[in-house]
Amino acid sequence: KQEVTQIPAALSVPEGENLVLNCSFTDSAIYNLQWFRQDPGKGLTSLLLIQSSQREQTSGRLNASLDKSSGRSTLYIAASQPGDSATYLCAVREYSGNTPLVFGKGTRLSVIA
Amino acid sequence: DTAVSQTPKYLVTQMGNDKSIKCEQNLGHDTMYWYKQDSKKFLKIMFSYNNKELIINETVPNRFSPKSPDKAHLNLHINSLELGDSAVYFCASSPSGWGASNQPQHFGDGTRLSIL
Numbered sequence: 001k002q003e004v005t006q007i008p009a010a011l012s013v014p015e016g017e018n019l020v021l022n023c024s025f026t027d028s029a030i031y032n033l034q035w036f037r038q039d040p041g042k043g044l045t046s047l048l049l050i051q052s053s054q055r056e057q058t059s060g061r062l063n064a065s066l067d068k069s070s071g072r073s074t075l076y077i078a079a080s081q082p083g084d085s086a087t088y089l090c091a092v093r094e095y096s097g098n099t100p101l102v103f104g105k106g107t108r109l110s111v112i113a
Numbered sequence: 114d115t116a117v118s119q120t121p122k123y124l125v126t127q128m129g130n131d132k133s134i135k136c137e138q139n140l141g142h143d144t145m146y147w148y149k150q151d152s153k154k155f156l157k158i159m160f161s162y163n164n165k166e167l168i169i170n171e172t173v174p175n176r177f178s179p180k181s182p183d184k185a186h187l188n189l190h191i192n193s194l195e196l197g198d199s200a201v202y203f204c205a206s207s208p209s210g211w212g213a214s215n216q217p218q219h220f221g222d223g224t225r226l227s228i229l
Binding site: 031032034036041042043044045046049051087089091099100101102103105106 | 117146148153154155156157158161169203205215216217218219220221222223225
């Protein structure tokens with residue numbers, strides 16, 4: 001059964017720092033991987049989606065990489081800002097079609113001004 | 114315009130009651146989901162519907178009964194509420210068809226259910 005793990009569970013950094021969030025999954029036979037942001041009391045906002053055939057995706061200050069064979073993904077945030085403070089969730093889709101996502105427990109990020 | 118909307122946002126009720134949560138999406142998606150986020154913030158799939166038909170039921174107690182009157186709506190009815198049902202329930206949707214698997218899922222803001 002697929003399991004997704006995110007390390008660290010919580011992270012606090014000063015504003016301006018570059019940081020990396022880690023995600024690992026036990027079964028490398030995934031279809032795609034998605035990174036979400038969750039703000040307190042809010043739903044999930046999709047940040048980046050990486051297909052299994054891709055190595056990375058970029059959006060603004062965010063860069064997500066995927067090493068499918070080793071079951072790992074990273075989310076790199078450049079020049080962090082207090083507005084980046086949120087919980088970041090990693091989720092994998094195991095098959096094509098209308099399959100649900102398998103989520104990690106998230107990394108709670110605090111960026112201190 | 115809200116893409117995936119859930120009502121109510123907060124629901125506080127007593128143990129043993131029956132309650133419903135509604136979800137609507139205006140994205141034209143064929144597939145809708147219910148996820149549960151527990152007190153440890155762990156999100157897990159409960160149900161998945163495609164074109165009003167149930168396709169996934171992840172060993173959820175039969176006190177939980179989803180209903181999809183049309184492909185834009187997926188409601189969740191819960192009978193005989195228990196303390197352990199306290200959680201945040203998220204509705205989500207995604208397109209189906211060729212190439213749709215690589216489209217992101219869109220989530221609602223969640224319904225915070227508290228059982229007294």
